[in-house]
Amino acid sequence: MKKFIKNPWTLGIGTTVIGSVLLSFVMDWINKVDWLSTLKALLQFVGNAIVAFLNFELKVWWVLVVLALLFAALLIYVKILDTKQKDTPIPFLSYTKDSMLGLSWEWEYSKTYDGKYTISHLHPVCSKCGMRLKQSGMYGLEMECLRCNTTKKWEDHYLTDAQLLIEDNIKKRFLQNQ
Structure with missing residues (x-):
């Protein structure tokens, strides 16, 4: 009134x-x-x-x-x-970097045909210089930075685990209040 x-x-x-x-x-x-x-x-x-x-x-x-x-x-x-x-901007689209599983990660989002967003181009980056890490070592069990020669331990499930953690973070940080 x-x-x-x-x-x-x-x-x-x-x-x-x-x-x-x-x-x-x-x-x-x-x-x-x-x-x-x-x-x-x-x-x-x-x-x-x-x-x-x-x-x-x-x-x-x-x-x-x-x-x-x-x-x-x-x-x-x-x-x-x-x-x-x-x-109106979608808040979680600015969330493109995080550290988990002992590695720093970067990713992008792509829109699917039905208008939903999915994580794409997920890759680990060097925590010192930010360059994308390259899989190296015997059987590809290490990630190496070509710029500063830093190496990190790598396991095959890291990529899937990182994506699951990112999706969970998005749900808890951004989508829970909607």
């Missing part, structure tokens, strides 16, 4: 109506006219307007045009609302 009362439109229209009524009473008092005559004239005007509205002849095509215009306005409103929702 407070929002309605503090709305500039409500204040403007309300002030105008109240001011007009008070000015009318003052003018009636100055002209020595019965002060209820203005109220009586106003009530007669409103009554006549209601009767005229109820007796107004409508053509069917007028109603159809009005309904078509209302439908078009509703469609435009929905389209504008939909584009505003598409423009």
Whole structure:
């Protein structure tokens, strides 16, 4: 209710109506006219307007045009609302780096055909210089940084485990409050 009362439109229209009524009473008092005559004239005007509205002849095509215009306005409103929702940034898309399983990781997101996001290009990076690590060593059990020669232990399940941890972090940090 407070929002309605503090709305500039409500204040403007309300002030105008109240001011007009008070000015009318003052003018009636100055002209020595019965002060209820203005109220009586106003009530007669409103009554006549209601009767005229109820007796107004409508053509069917007028109603159809009005309904078509209302439908078009509703469609435009929905389209504008939909584009505003598409423009709102998705919070978890900024989450693209983390440390887990003793390694630093970076990834991107790609959108699927049904509009959902999936983790893509997931790879470990050097914790010292940030370069992407290369699998090396006998049987590929090490990750090596070509820039600073840092090596890290690697196991085949790390990639899957990292993706599961990232998905869980997204659910807990970003999607839980929605």
